[in-house]
Amino acid sequence: MVSFLKKENQDSGGFMGKGDIIFLLVIAAIVGGFWYYSKEIKRRSAAHFAQCAEIFEKDELLNAEECYTDARNLHYLNDSLDSLIYTRLGGIDSIRDYHRTMFRQGDSLWSIQDSNASAKIAEQLKSSVFLNEAQIQALNSWEASDGSQEASDVDSTETAD
Secondary structure: OOOOOOOOOOOOOOOOOOHHHHHHHHHHHHHHHHHHHHHHHHHHHHHHHHHHHHHHHHHHHHHHHHHHHHOOOOOOOOOHHHHHHHHHHHHHHHHHHHHHHHHHHHHHHHOOOOOOOOOOHHHHHHHOOOOOHHHHHHHHHHHOOOOOOOOOOOOOOOOOO
């Protein structure tokens, strides 16, 4: 057979050719880039969770709820962090439900003319961030009552979500 291409000499090359070196450098760059990316994502997730924990410890429940809700969308979540998200969000929901129930109880007491008991509930709920403006006004009227009262027009099912 007649060939017009030059025949390669198999023994003239070194251990690796230029193509092999370039291929290995590309693979090393991909592995190094992935390692750096995963390390950075883990660092950002840890910083976000530290910020959420700090907000939660300050008892800023609405901000903590927003922070933990945003944490659900982080790129790196292991099982313990995922459990922490749902534990904290569940705790905040429990506090919200407790405040709603206490307000309804106080509203019921107020409607049956028990201003002393409703004033005690108002004292407990004074710092609640889960009540809307109308509910806060009702709390203030319960607290300021001296035994005389008017029927409450506040819808106890309405919340400040």
